[in-house]
Amino acid sequence: MSNVSQERSHSIWMDLGPDIPAPPLRENIECDVVVIGGGVAGLSCAYELTRFGYSTAVIDRGRIGGGMTSRTTAHLASALDDYYSELIRTHDEDTARRYHESQVAAINRIAAICEEEGIDADFARLDGFLIPASPDHQSELAREFDACRRIGVDVEWTDLPPIATPGRSLCFPRQARMHPARYMAGLARCISARGGRLFADTAYVGHEKSGELVLIKTEGGQTIRAAHAVFATNSPVNDKVALHTKQVPFRTYALAGKVPKGSVADALVWDTLEYYHYVRLQPADEAHDWLIVGGEDHRSGEAADMDKRLAAIEAWARERYPSLMQIDYRWSGQVLEPIDFMPFTGRNPGDHNIYVHTGDSGQGITNGVLAGLVIAPLICGQEARFADIVRPDRKPLGVPALSEFASGQAGALKNLAEHLGPSEVESVEEIPAGSGAIMRHGSAKKLAIYKDENGALSVCSALCTHIGCIVHWNPFEKCWDCPCHGSQFSTEGQVLNGPAVNALSRETL
Ligand SMILES: Cc1cc2nc3c(=O)[nH]c(=O)nc-3n(C[C@H](O)[C@H](O)[C@H](O)COP(=O)(O)OP(=O)(O)OC[C@H]3O[C@@H](n4cnc5c(N)ncnc54)[C@H](O)[C@@H]3O)c2cc1C
Ligand code: FES
Numbered sequence: 001m002s003n004v005s006q007e008r009s010h011s012i013w014m015d016l017g018p019d020i021p022a023p024p025l026r027e028n029i030e031c032d033v034v035v036i037g038g039g040v041a042g043l044s045c046a047y048e049l050t051r052f053g054y055s056t057a058v059i060d061r062g063r064i065g066g067g068m069t070s071r072t073t074a075h076l077a078s079a080l081d082d083y084y085s086e087l088i089r090t091h092d093e094d095t096a097r098r099y100h101e102s103q104v105a106a107i108n109r110i111a112a113i114c115e116e117e118g119i120d121a122d123f124a125r126l127d128g129f130l131i132p133a134s135p136d137h138q139s140e141l142a143r144e145f146d147a148c149r150r151i152g153v154d155v156e157w158t159d160l161p162p163i164a165t166p167g168r169s170l171c172f173p174r175q176a177r178m179h180p181a182r183y184m185a186g187l188a189r190c191i192s193a194r195g196g197r198l199f200a201d202t203a204y205v206g207h208e209k210s211g212e213l214v215l216i217k218t219e220g221g222q223t224i225r226a227a228h229a230v231f232a233t234n235s236p237v238n239d240k241v242a243l244h245t246k247q248v249p250f251r252t253y254a255l256a257g258k259v260p261k262g263s264v265a266d267a268l269v270w271d272t273l274e275y276y277h278y279v280r281l282q283p284a285d286e287a288h289d290w291l292i293v294g295g296e297d298h299r300s301g302e303a304a305d306m307d308k309r310l311a312a313i314e315a316w317a318r319e320r321y322p323s324l325m326q327i328d329y330r331w332s333g334q335v336l337e338p339i340d341f342m343p344f345t346g347r348n349p350g351d352h353n354i355y356v357h358t359g360d361s362g363q364g365i366t367n368g369v370l371a372g373l374v375i376a377p378l379i380c381g382q383e384a385r386f387a388d389i390v391r392p393d394r395k396p397l398g399v400p401a402l403s404e405f406a407s408g409q410a411g412a413l414k415n416l417a418e419h420l421g422p423s424e425v426e427s428v429e430e431i432p433a434g435s436g437a438i439m440r441h442g443s444a445k446k447l448a449i450y451k452d453e454n455g456a457l458s459v460c461s462a463l464c465t466h467i468g469c470i471v472h473w474n475p476f477e478k479c480w481d482c483p484c485h486g487s488q489f490s491t492e493g494q495v496l497n498g499p500a501v502n503a504l505s506r507e508t509l
Helices: 012-016 040-051 084-090 093-117 135-151 180-193 242-246 306-320 361-380 399-418
Strands: 029-036 056-059 124-131 156-158 169-177 197-199 204-210 213-218 223-231 247-260 268-271 278-283 288-299 327-338 344-347 354-358 435-441 445-451 457-461 472-474 479-481 495-497
Touching: 012 180, 012 327, 029 040, 029 213, 040 056, 040 180, 040 354, 040 361, 056 223, 084 093, 084 135, 093 135, 093 169, 093 180, 093 361, 135 169, 169 278, 180 197, 223 361, 242 247, 247 306, 288 306, 306 327, 327 361, 344 361, 354 361, 435 472
Parallel strands: 029 056, 029 223, 056 197, 124 268, 223 354
Antiparallel strands: 124 169, 156 169, 204 213, 213 223, 247 288, 247 327, 268 278, 278 288, 344 354, 435 445, 445 457, 472 479
């Protein structure tokens, strides 16, 4: 079985580890709560639930911790990458104030868990700097400064950010960073120690309600009967449409290389570009830190120039961080951008014992931790402090958010036209070895064809098994990306990332 850990690139965390060993599910089981998805969100929910004394099982279609969290950069920011001024515009000051409090609570929770449970995840508090990408971005910073001050966010102007900038920057104290693989391994250890069970290579394929219980079906045929189910699969696999029309998938890119210790300030840095650069350090050895730099996002499936994008990040980094040594890691991952800048977390609309978390965008680590702080108390019937602002069925969207939503969904509409559009290649001979392309077969069918290094072909339908958009070849990760809602498939058509749960159907030429 598979998840995005099978894509071609490797992040720094995938190499540094540790792995989280877990067997596949081999028999039918019962528990109080089943969590589908073993990333930071699923593990955070399971951790909080086991603390409440609930018997909990976590299943993952691939390696536990091998999803998008293994491809993150793990800035822990209570500053909002989409800006609090935007959140006030789409909601109101009170919502923005409370959302900020939720991000502070999530960072505090990580700090407390590391401390109490003895998890050595290199957690460190540090300043975060929002720097202008160009001199004419000062008004944007001023707007954000005012918004932050109105809702009680601690922020100051500074002329001394860690790198030279074309104007004043904003400094947010008490942001943080951590090592996400070590944090997840720590959570997994604590879950197991409290009797929770973890199952890797165990894909959810469907569920049924059975009286007051939920019956989860897995690809191997085993079932899990539970009083509650939590879907923390990054992109919800339990819902075909509702939540997927409220978020848009983006690929983002990152690289890492060593710098001599002391040559770069230990701070979070990000700029004011729409697809902003983001920078942090990770301790490497006695003499070096890793410098991790990301950016160059694009809508999933809508670019094939990944090498150019990574080269642009490297050029940007070398200009500003001249001590950067060779680049050791280059990778990509996907984030889901919610229509109104906050995640969808809580009771699945229309269900009383099914819960969901998605829509975490560039704040996906803090929002994943927040999922635990919201969903666990909801299940336990206790007060969940932030549940009302992130509830999945919320509708308080202002007109600006709706227009952004409409432009996000334009990609899905454009994709529908691709069903009638021409082939990328007329014959398989045109596909280079080690590459994939979409080819029309007869008048009605489009095929996703991969040719391996030896010339062997893997032929699948190009129709995404979620709701039928045409998948696009990703030459960097060597996988098929669906631009509509973010499903990803291997060269052989296996699901690597939801919302799809079924493989691309195999075809013959
Ligand atoms: C390059 C990059 C940089 C980022 N930087 C930051 C940052 O600095 N700060 C920040 O806060 N966030 C950042 N993010 C976002 C953040 O990392 C993610 O939003 C977050 O890690 C997602 O966690 P998750 O638990 O929701 O998803 P995942 O980690 O993807 O976990 C979901 C799990 O569900 C499993 N699954 C899926 N379908 C099924 C199924 N059918 N059956 C069983 N299991 C299934 C998957 O295999 C996966 O392991 C970044 C993301 C990327 C890619
Ligand atoms: S992810 Fe929805 S159609 Fe592909």
